[in-house]
Amino acid sequence: MPATAPGLAPKPALAPAPPPPPPAQARADCSAHGWEQAANINASSLRGLPWAPFRRPEFGWETYAPLIAREIATACAPDTPAFASAFAAWQKRQGAQPSGLVSEIDFTRLKGVLQTRRPFVLLSAQGVCPTPPDEAALVSSRPDEGYGAKQVLLRPAAMAAYRRMVEAARVASPEIAADPRYLSLFSGYRSPAADAARCAEEGNCNGVVRATCSAHRTGLAVDLYVGQADGFPPDSSADPNRLAMTKGPAYQWLVRNADRFGFVNYPFEPWHWEWTGEQP
Incomplete structure (x- = not known):
């Protein structure tokens, strides 16, 4: 997709969808007559x-x-x-x-x-591939924030929102707090060149998993550790792995709370979340 000049990406023609309703409270009786x-x-x-x-x-x-x-x-x-x-x-x-x-x-x-809660998708629908940010303006994760101490780059405000979210999750969920891997970063900003290399290596450009114009080029997208099935890496898109992730405490908490911190999910990938507080 063609990239626009820096700072000139048009605003989406479609307004983002309204946020989801507040999380429902657990109930003991899940019966409903007639259903x-x-x-x-x-x-x-x-x-x-x-x-x-x-x-x-x-x-x-x-x-x-x-x-x-x-x-x-x-x-x-x-x-x-x-x-x-x-x-x-x-x-x-x-x-x-x-x-x-x-x-x-x-x-x-x-x-x-x-x-349509993902601004990146709204731009992509117009044929706009956002111009990557100045890499010198990005901030790096701390060693304790990266999966396996990996260094991950994000826009400063996105990193701040991520840190607020992780802090809240660890306070709210003893299971998340007990495993430092939960919600750690294993990917953030990726340059267009890096994504092109991944596409070429895996032979799956512009499919369901890899794209020549990826949300990761914005510095607003994060891949988070949300668990894994036995025998699979944490970013495997295999169906058993994705299912295992969605049953874990980290993903369950994110689904109920991430929108409070400005993050929305790409539904096919339980680990992929995008911060919506800035224009891509």
Whole structure:
């Protein structure tokens, strides 16, 4: 995509989507009269739905269940009647048939809402690839902040927001506080040249995982350690790895709280978050 001159990137033509509703409070009773059949169908499709929400075949929507639950304002499990009822209410607000059933069509609609909270996506939709920041103006992570003491660069305000978020997470979650790897940085700013080299090495440019114009060139995107499945590296996009991540305490906390610090998620990658406090 063509890059604009520094400081001249146009503002998105589309306003970012409204933020998600406040996180729902846990409830002991997740029943909902009349939604039992929908719950049974969701329980089956949760792990068995054949679909390709990000252009790659998958089975089931369990990996995306935490994001869906946050968006539809429920704390109930995805196979419960209360979840189906909440999903139906969300469908109705979107002008769709309120079936309560999670389908590829409805998830695509929900994914669209999530994606339009990412300013980088709004620019990309206009064919604009943001000009990278001056690398001399970026700040480096501390050794204790980088995964394996890796040095990661970010824009100063994004780094400050990241640090506030990590501090809050460790105060709120004993599980996160007990493992210093949780929410550590394993990627931040990457130059266009570095991304081009990764694309060439992995042979997957402009697919679901690698792009010639990556959000990491903005200095606003972070890849965070949110756990991993046995036998997988922390940034593997393999389905078992992504599912394991979304069940861990770090990702669960981020889904419920990251927006308070200005961070939004790329739904396909549980580890990838973007700070929205500055124009890309």
